[in-house]
Amino acid sequence: MAYKTVNPYNNEVVKEYPNATEDQLQEALATGHDLYKTMRKQPISERAKILHNVAAKLREHSDELAKACTVDMGKLYRESKGEVELVAIIADWFADHGEDLLKSEKIDTIATGEAEIRHQSTGVIMMVEPWNFPYYQIMRVFAPNFMVGNPMILKHAANTPTSAQMFADVVAEAGAPKGSLTNLFLSYDQVTEAIEDPRVQGVALTGSERGGTAVAGAAGKNLKKNTMELGGMDPFVVLGDADMDAVNDIAWRARLYNCGQVCTSSKRFIVMDNVYDEFLDSLKKHFAAVKPGDPMDPATTLAPMNTEKAKNKLQSQLDDAIAHGAKVAYGNEHIDLPGQFFMPTILTDIDKDNPAFKTELFGPIASVYKVHSEQEAIDIANDSPYGLGGIVFSGDADHGAEVAGQIETGMVFVNNFMATLPELPFGGVKLSGYGREMSHIGQMAFVNEQLIVKTDKPDLGNLAGGLVATDPE
Ligand code: NAP
Numbered sequence: 001m002a003y004k005t006v007n008p009y010n011n012e013v014v015k016e017y018p019n020a021t022e023d024q025l026q027e028a029l030a031t032g033h034d035l036y037k038t039m040r041k042q043p044i045s046e047r048a049k050i051l052h053n054v055a056a057k058l059r060e061h062s063d064e065l066a067k068a069c070t071v072d073m074g075k076l077y078r079e080s081k082g083e084v085e086l087v088a089i090i091a092d093w094f095a096d097h098g099e100d101l102l103k104s105e106k107i108d109t110i111a112t113g114e115a116e117i118r119h120q121s122t123g124v125i126m127m128v129e130p131w132n133f134p135y136y137q138i139m140r141v142f143a144p145n146f147m148v149g150n151p152m153i154l155k156h157a158a159n160t161p162t163s164a165q166m167f168a169d170v171v172a173e174a175g176a177p178k179g180s181l182t183n184l185f186l187s188y189d190q191v192t193e194a195i196e197d198p199r200v201q202g203v204a205l206t207g208s209e210r211g212g213t214a215v216a217g218a219a220g221k222n223l224k225k226n227t228m229e230l231g232g233m234d235p236f237v238v239l240g241d242a243d244m245d246a247v248n249d250i251a252w253r254a255r256l257y258n259c260g261q262v263c264t265s266s267k268r269f270i271v272m273d274n275v276y277d278e279f280l281d282s283l284k285k286h287f288a289a290v291k292p293g294d295p296m297d298p299a300t301t302l303a304p305m306n307t308e309k310a311k312n313k314l315q316s317q318l319d320d321a322i323a324h325g326a327k328v329a330y331g332n333e334h335i336d337l338p339g340q341f342f343m344p345t346i347l348t349d350i351d352k353d354n355p356a357f358k359t360e361l362f363g364p365i366a367s368v369y370k371v372h373s374e375q376e377a378i379d380i381a382n383d384s385p386y387g388l389g390g391i392v393f394s395g396d397a398d399h400g401a402e403v404a405g406q407i408e409t410g411m412v413f414v415n416n417f418m419a420t421l422p423e424l425p426f427g428g429v430k431l432s433g434y435g436r437e438m439s440h441i442g443q444m445a446f447v448n449e450q451l452i453v454k455t456d457k458p459d460l461g462n463l464a465g466g467l468v469a470t471d472p473e
Helices: 023-038 043-060 062-073 077-101 136-148 159-174 187-197 209-221 244-260 275-291 309-323 374-382 399-405 441-445
Strands: 003-006 011-019 103-107 114-120 124-128 152-157 181-183 202-205 225-229 234-238 266-272 327-330 345-348 365-371 392-395 450-455
Touching: 003 159, 003 234, 011 159, 011 209, 011 392, 023 124, 023 181, 023 187, 043 062, 043 077, 043 136, 043 159, 043 225, 043 374, 062 077, 062 159, 062 181, 077 136, 077 441, 124 136, 124 399, 136 152, 136 181, 136 202, 136 365, 136 441, 152 159, 187 202, 187 209, 202 209, 202 275, 209 225, 234 244, 234 309, 234 374, 244 365, 266 275, 266 374, 275 327, 275 345, 309 345, 309 365, 365 374, 374 399
Parallel strands: 124 152, 124 202, 152 181, 202 225, 234 266, 234 392, 266 365, 345 365
Antiparallel strands: 003 011, 103 114, 114 450, 327 345
16 A cells, blocks of 8 residues: 555554545545535635634644654654644634635726626645645645635645544544545546546645656646645855854754755755854754654654655765765764664765755755855855745845845745745745745635626727727728
């Protein structure tokens, strides 16, 4: 069976889940489509109440949800607890703001009558999500689409099935009607089958280029609107006048949080020469201080990676980077524990022809570059196939924001850790994907911006340059 929970801390197979049947997929499509029709007639305020209830239920079940997440993919229990709270905050925010964001907009027009845009639901959304934030990734799609009235089918990652099912169970327990979020253990072919179905009107994927290319390809072939939240190689730029206490305190966290398995982890540290040695010494010291162990133990500060496969892939990428000339400034040693632990590692001397220069390393490896000018820092930051996020540290926040504006990514934070909150749009450019989740932009991802122009009677004298049939001369 493809879907199973294998605890990456001790490799125990906790639970296996059978693949979805054809009947289950057909039932989910039919139930979702019926619900779409029903929801179109309901006031949004009814769904807002349910979404607040989802937030309350998430908080009520926070301990079980956090434990399931940690057992599924290994993250530190306190980080899992933080994720559950963030997910509840997102639900509350969309419940509070969704109705207002979706209200009709009047348009000033020279057309006869009154024109407005109504934000309508479109139909069932197929969402495909990754394991690294098992609840947060679902909620980024679920909350706005539930508010607008788009039912959803979820295909979660093969290694986080328990979290996926628990999330869907919480949504049901909170009173969401059947079909609002149907979790199915789908094969790739079944995902394509769902995308081909006319009842599915949108496709959202968060994941790698591999998954993104396949799912966006199927969506494009079937002319289905889609959003792609893909990988990143986010730069962390340290300018020469940066507050080094703040930099040193944040840099290691920005790389090691969630064991470095975050799309917006700072993967490339681009550091001005005058502060480079201090930066590298501090990063080594912090990387050396982490304590691998049971992610349920509050004393543990380094979690295992999510699967053996992911750990082996990272090791082979590291070996390849070293074979191409990169130097190991710290790490690359075995951790003597049975789980999927990977020693935090720092690489320097990564030339442009090294595969590591342009490949996402999805785990606790920091690539550090020394630069001699601000322009060189910006050029290296932009010399990447990805464009997701980034951080700039500068002694002057306004100047930091000017540098941030020259970085070709979707999100940049100045003098701080990258944060994700419901009111802040999330997404990237280049191979990091397209579209935005969260915020007012995410609320509109799968909305029919329906134009309605009304008048009591037509005015054929007011053609106003519009394309209308005229009487034959
Ligand atoms: P992945 O392999 O692309 O998997 C993501 C999801 O896509 C999983 O549910 C996976 O299912 C599914 N999938 C993969 N190939 C598919 C196909 N051909 N048809 C249908 N579904 C398919 O991604 P990952 O490597 O596990 O996740 C980590 C990646 O996600 C990193 O690159 C990270 O940067 C990125 N990420 C991006 C964001 C963002 O918001 N931009 C956020 C988090 C993570 P299976 O598990 O069954 O293979």
